[in-house]
């Protein structure tokens with residue numbers, strides 16, 4: 460597969476190592492200084508684009524992939540206000556788009572655990588719930604995309620929580636998300652249910668970026684020949 464890496468930072472480089480080891484070719488390494496490679500004439504040479512850039516650049520980069528008719532796997536976080544528009548355009552233009560706030564198998568299993576625990580807690584009002592996420596200090600967005608996914612899953616099941624709030628004192632009906640930035644943490648997410656009697660805590664700790672990168676390459680392989688909107692749940696058949 461010819462892979463266009465849109466974003467050649469920490470994640471772009473980790474993805475390159477895994478893709479090359481699996482026999483793929485890197486056709487493009489695109490950063491902020493060579494954005495002309497996003498134009499249709501160049502980008503259309505790739506079989507798939509893997510986009511890990513910034514909250515500000517993800518949306519225009521995905522549009523460039525649609526214009527070039529190239530399937531796109533997107534891992535950038537912090538841009539989800541544009542997701543409904545991207546989904547509509549993807550369907551209208553018959554493109555292929557796969558987004559995940561977290562590509563690691565472990566976090567995707569953790570998502571399933573989080574939903575089950577939230578279901579069990581739905582009728583146990585004696586438990587309050589809060590979340591903590593820890594990442595490296597270069598991270599631009601807070602809370603993390605993964606924390607937002609986890610929070611949305613809890614809000615969908617635990618009706619006594621109506622919204623999430625980041626790094627501020629929560630009201631009774633708000634799910635508190637505390638964001639910490641400590642180097643070199645690749646990504647740690649903890650959910651704690653607390654009652655007067657006991658606590659239940661679940662934690663996912665990434666040891667490196669390898670799981671995110673390997674998952675993005677598997678997603679790009681899986682997306683070949685498909686049209687439509689997908690997530691990592693589709694890839695892993697969870």
Ligand SMILES: NC(=O)C1=CN([C@@H]2O[C@H](COP(=O)(O)OP(=O)(O)OC[C@H]3O[C@@H](n4cnc5c(N)ncnc54)[C@H](OP(=O)(O)O)[C@@H]3O)[C@@H](O)[C@H]2O)C=CC1
Pocket residue numbers: 465466467468469470471489490491492494511512513514516520533534535536537559560561562563597671
């Ligand atoms: N979904 C997941 O599993 C994961 C998601 N992420 C997310 O991925 C994103 C990238 O993370 P990370 O690699 O650590 O960040 P880095 O800061 O290390 O890399 C970002 C890259 O984006 C490039 N870039 C910036 N602006 C543009 C642009 N306009 N067009 C093309 N490239 C651009 C930068 O290039 P230059 O240096 O030339 O400016 C840089 O190489 C973040 O949003 C992060 O939250 C991270 C890990 C896992």
Ligand SMILES: O=C(O)C1=N[C@H](C(=O)O)C[C@H](O)C1
Pocket residue numbers: 536560561594598599602603604605606645646647671
């Ligand atoms: O920026 C990161 O590093 C990470 N970002 C993703 C997120 O925002 O959830 C995934 C992972 O936690 C690492």
